[in-house]
Amino acid sequence: MDIAEVAKVSGLPASTLRYYEEKGLIKSYGRNGLRRLFSANVVERLALISLGRNAGFSLEEIYEMFTPDGPVINRELLLAKADELENKIAELTAMRDGLNHAAVCKAPNHFECPKFLRFLRIAGKNKVRQPSKLKKGDL
Secondary structure, eight states: OBHHHHHHHHOOOHHHHHHHHHTTSSOOOEEETTEEEOOTTHHHHHHHHHHHHHTTOOHHHHHHHEETTEEOOOHHHHHHHHHHHHHHHHHHHHHHHHHHHHHHOOSSSGGGOHHHHHHHHHHHHSOOOOOOOOOTTOO
16 A cells, blocks of 8 residues: 555545654555555554554554564553543543533622532642743843
């Protein structure tokens, strides 16, 4: 399959395929003119990469799973990622519930609503990226 066919089948742009090849995640076996050629199993490998990316794995973590004999999955890493996803789901669920409540809350002012204030306290405990501090002479 040439790179255009792989891009069409996988839904990934050719630039991503070239980047994945540069990082060693996929490998072309030759060229047809200027187009890279890939074996048909590259689509399966790209699906595994997409699954890993969607689950929160870095490209480096995914790269480590690939061996010459095929993918080797680190089960402990899978369990750790599953725990991370579970925590993220809980955070997002709480956020959704808080926003839904705020949208229909009958309090005249949201700061008079005990449930909204609890929501704010929870949100305040989550680490938010703080802007870097300006140093003298930065302006």
